Amino acid sequence: MLSSSGWSDVRLELFQQPKFETAEHQHPMHIIACGLANSPNEYSTGAGARWLDGKRQQEPRKVGDIAIIPAGTAHRCSWDTPVQFVVLAIEPALLQQVGQDWIDPDRLELIPRFATEPDTLIQSIIATLKAEVETGGMGSYLLVDSLKTTLVIHLLRHYCTTQPKLVHYSDGLAQVKLRQVIDYIHEHLHQDLKLGEIAAIAQISPYHFLRLFKQSTTLTPHQYILRRRVERAKSLLQHSQLSIAQIAVRVGFADQSHLTRYFKRVTGMTPKQWQGRSQ
Numbered sequence: 332m333l334s335s336s337g338w339s340d341v342r343l344e345l346f347q348q349p350k351f352e353t354a355e356h357q358h359p360m361h362i363i364a365c366g367l368a369n370s371p372n373e374y375s376t377g378a379g380a381r382w383l384d385g386k387r388q389q390e391p392r393k394v395g396d397i398a399i400i401p402a403g404t405a406h407r408c409s410w411d412t413p414v415q416f417v418v419l420a421i422e423p424a425l426l427q428q429v430g431q432d433w434i435d436p437d438r439l440e441l442i443p444r445f446a447t448e449p450d451t452l453i454q455s456i457i458a459t460l461k462a463e464v465e466t467g468g469m470g471s472y473l474l475v476d477s478l479k480t481t482l483v484i485h486l487l488r489h490y491c492t493t494q495p496k497l498v499h500y501s502d503g504l505a506q507v508k509l510r511q512v513i514d515y516i517h518e519h520l521h522q523d524l525k526l527g528e529i530a531a532i533a534q535i536s537p538y539h540f541l542r543l544f545k546q547s548t549t550l551t552p553h554q555y556i557l558r559r560r561v562e563r564a565k566s567l568l569q570h571s572q573l574s575i576a577q578i579a580v581r582v583g584f585a586d587q588s589h590l591t592r593y594f595k596r597v598t599g600m601t602p603k604q605w606q607g608r609s610q
Contacts (some may be wrong), residue, residue, distance in 0.1 A: 335463075335464045338472075340421065340422040340479065341422070341425070343417065343457070343461060345416075345417050346416055347413075350410055350413060352408070352410070355405055355406065356406060357403050358400060358403075358406070360420040361423060362420055362421075363397060363398070364397070364398040364417070365416060365419075365453070366396060378391050379414075381398065382405070382407045383443040384405055385405065386443075393449070395449035396448060397446060397448070398445060399442070399443060399444035399490055400443060401441040426439055429487065439491065440491065440492040440493070441486060441491060442492055444490060456478050456481065460478060473552060476527065476537065477541060477551055480537065481541075484538070504547045508532075508534070512533050516552075516559060517559065520556070522583065561582075561597045561598065563582045564578050564584075564602065567582065568606040578590070
């Protein structure tokens with residue numbers, strides 16, 4: 332029903348199917364499956380059975396329950412009722428990239444998980460990625476990069492056979508590097524900034540940059556960029572003759588509605604309301 336496009340290392344797909352059963356198969360990517368309710372009031376997404384690595388388990392599949400199928404794991408499943416579910420596929424190389432400082436790549440192995448319990452963080456990430464496929468907009472790549480990094484670190488911490496020795500940072504980015512990054516962001520607000528290119532300014536990996544930047548600013552790069560775009564929009568609303576639609580594009584939003592949504596989230600007012608108050 333829905334599929335992501337253009338994302339690197341991850342792919343999200345939304346399925347709706349009648350009662351069915353799959354043959355045994357193996358995925359080349361790590362798979363996270365999450366059932367969705369067929370209506371807002373449904374408690375379950377439809378019970379069924381799953382076979383993982385030679386083990387069978389009946390799954391109640393309550394809304395939000397998460398299944399994890401590591402790449403190369405023998406797998407099949409059945410559903411007793413019509414169902415709607417999301418599949419998030421992750422390239423194994425992404426886990427190796429993120430975990431290279433903490434885990435020997437030869438020992439990096441995910442633990443299979445039946446869909447019998449929820450994981451609120453994974454559920455939230457999947458819901459946000461699904462919404463991003465549906466709406467998109469400026470900043471999409473940066474948001475997806477941040478979410479997939481958060482997801483992979485969560486998987487390494489909680490669903491890996493070898494516990495990672497995570498590095499703990501306390502000082503954030505060096506002031507010189509932070510200033511270089513902020514200056515770059517301000518100069519390129521009108522562009523669809525990506526996590527990798529911003530991290531390159533600080534000369535560190537995107538995965539370490541994400542943590543250090545938040546320690547330095549209390550915001551993720553995505554949140555920081557949205558705040559700066561709103562601040563620039565406020566200035567243009569007050570000091571220029573540009574229309575709201577023109578300002579939206581000038582500061583890096585996809586369109587006027589995109590600007591209005593985030594502007595109201597930050598200020599509590601629409602751009603038009605703010606403009607009228609400041610005149």
